[in-house]
Amino acid sequence: MLRLAVASLAGTAIEFYDFFVYGTAAALVLGPLFFPTFSPVAGTLAAFGTFGVGFVARPLGSVLFGHLGDRRGRRPVLVVSLLLTGAATVAVGCVPTYESIGVAAPLLLLALRFLQGLGLGGEWGGAVLLTAEHAPAERRALWSSFPQVGPAVGFVLANGVVLMLSATLSEEQFAAWGWRVPFWAAGGLAVVGLWLRSSLAESPRFLEIDDHARVPLAEVARSHWRLVLLTAGALAVGYAVFYAVTTWSLAYATERLGVSRTVMLACIMAAVVVQGALTPPAAALGDRYGRRPLCLAGCAAAAVWMFPMVALLSTGAPLLMFLGFLGALVAFITMFAVIAAYLPELYEPRVRCTGAAVGYNLGGVLGGALTPIVATALAERGGRVPWGVGAYLTAIALLSLGCFALLPETRPVPAVAAEPATG
Template identity: 70%
Template sequence: MFRLASAAMAGTAIEFYDFFVYGTAAALVVGPLFFPTASPLTGTLAAFGTFGAGFLARPLGSVLFGHLGDRHGRRPVLVLSLLLTGLATVAVGLVPTYARIGPAAPVLLLLLRFVQGLGLGGEWGGAVLLTVEHAPAHRRALWSSLPQLGPYVGFLLANGITLALSAGLDERQFLSWGWRVPFWCAAPLVAAGLLLRARLAETPDFRELAARGTASLPFAEVVRDHWRLVLLTAGGLSVAYSVFYTVTTWALSYGTERLGVDRTVMLGCVMTMVCVTGAATPLFALLGDRVGRRPLCLAACAAIALWTVPLAALLHTGRPLPMLLGFLGAGLASSAEFAVIAAYLPELYAPRVRCTGAAVGYNLAGVLGGAVTPLVATALSRGDGPPWGMAVFLTAVALLSLGCFAFLPETGPPAAPQPAPADGAPA
């Protein structure tokens, strides 16, 4: 289990590295380099628009790769999705800027971001099912939380490289070529990930399913029989996405452009938050195996709703320690939900449509939470005071997610296996 879960985590780390490195670039350089004729606000909105294109592609990727995973196995999904995302990421680092090729530059950026989203849309379902379908039932949340650590590791890699370049290069060098280096670093990471995943075995659940016969059109079956479940899971998970990208993407732009905080200070605060919340993920997963998935998700939504106003006030101070406190409160609450969702979503679906159903719900939440949030938060936070508009928006999303989880059933935790009775003892 540790070898399988580690391989799944390594792959998701590489995939999310590819995805997050663009988010950092969107917050810091995409606006001035690819939309230089726009005003600063419009350029930021346009940069976050290309960032959101990756989220729009993720549900489509989950349908395409979910069909492959439900028809031909989880293992092919892991290899093909990693290759597609990696190639698109390296290509982003090669796109000329607006000054070189004019309007073709943002168009190319948008297309490559869409391809990134397609690959990532397939990655999550394959990686999570690799662990969920191998794990013992009473520790399913714990083992499936390891692939959920991949996004945190990928974020730290992406921002760590960007932070080092930002600190070591002057502004001209960073805008000229330094921002491209993290994209080029995807090439050796993807090669290592492909070597690691080439040796993985297919899951026992799919081997059993293949012997009985797989679904001919998994997505059609999901839409026909499980559409309500997909919408509820997407709505429930959307607040965790909203919080994560508020802190890691929108706040990075808000702090540097509106508050004048140094870029390295903002990156340092965000990376510290990601380290702490990533470390807490397995602990929340253990709790999910003990008390259940749904109670932890309900508690996370309530905590986020209560923390949005303090988050806005602490961020507006522009001081590292208060900002970090605000980020930690929000990040820990969203981490509690992300920790158990990798076990919760697959448990809601039968094996024949599990790869498609779980992945579509998960990635549709990314559209509702991740793609929309930076745009809405930017549009609602245009005054000189604290970003109360962002707080109101996050509170509304938290209440929506709370309502969705209230209508979902509990799937665990199952009881731990008991030792067999000794000979002569009553069974």
């Protein structure tokens, strides 16, 4: 179980590295390089638009790979999705800029970002289900949290590479070729991920299924549509909070507040490291007290913390910004630590790979794709403190709180042995 969990963690870390490194590049350099005819704010919005395309592609990837996972097994999904995401990421690092090939440059960027999202849309469902369906019921949330640590590791790895390059290269060198290096590194990471996943066993729960769904998406749409919509709405706040911290705030602080890129990356990475470390303990609480209570608590904490977070960010002081980010990410991981167990338990095994992945990735469209764009537009119209961004994030948190309130609890209840007969 430990070997499987570590392999799943490593795989999701590599795939999310690919996805996150694009977000960092979009916040820092893609606007001027690929949209030079736009104003600085419009260029950032356009770069975030290409960033959002990856989220739009993720539900499509969950349909495509969910069908494969429900029909052929969870394991093949992990291999194909990793290959697709890795190849697309390396290719992003090779795209010429607008100065070289004109409008074809942003179009290529869009296409490759779409392929990245397509691969990642299948990755999460396969990795989580393979771990959750191997895990003992009484520790399912704990073991399933290992793939959920992967995004934090991938983010720190992606931003660590960018931070190292940012600290050692001049602005001109970084803009000319330095930003491409993290994308090229994805090729080596993909090879490592394939090696780790080559010997994983298929999910025992999948092997027990006798009657596989012929068209899993059709069955999900017919019998589980309400559940898909509720899970998408419930998860939207997690995506919104995470990408407000890791993507929008990076662009906002460097462009509007004049904070150095190195300082911002260090503040965000430190908060994400704590988030990753807290994931297994939070998941263990989900095994003890239930999945739904932790999700409700995380949503409530996010709703309360969004205004303080933007106020702390607006100071431009590293310690205060770190504290703002940390509070937001603690609220985020209180929910998302148990999601890897919660979502699969909500769906029946024969359509689980499709249902859980589609709900998860639709939440990404609602929360992740729109947040950097909406937050950038709101901050541009606001004053020194972007209160509009706080209001937007709080509204999403309240929406998700309502959706979680309508979902059932799924924590397995231990069987109680019958008392021996007396008399």
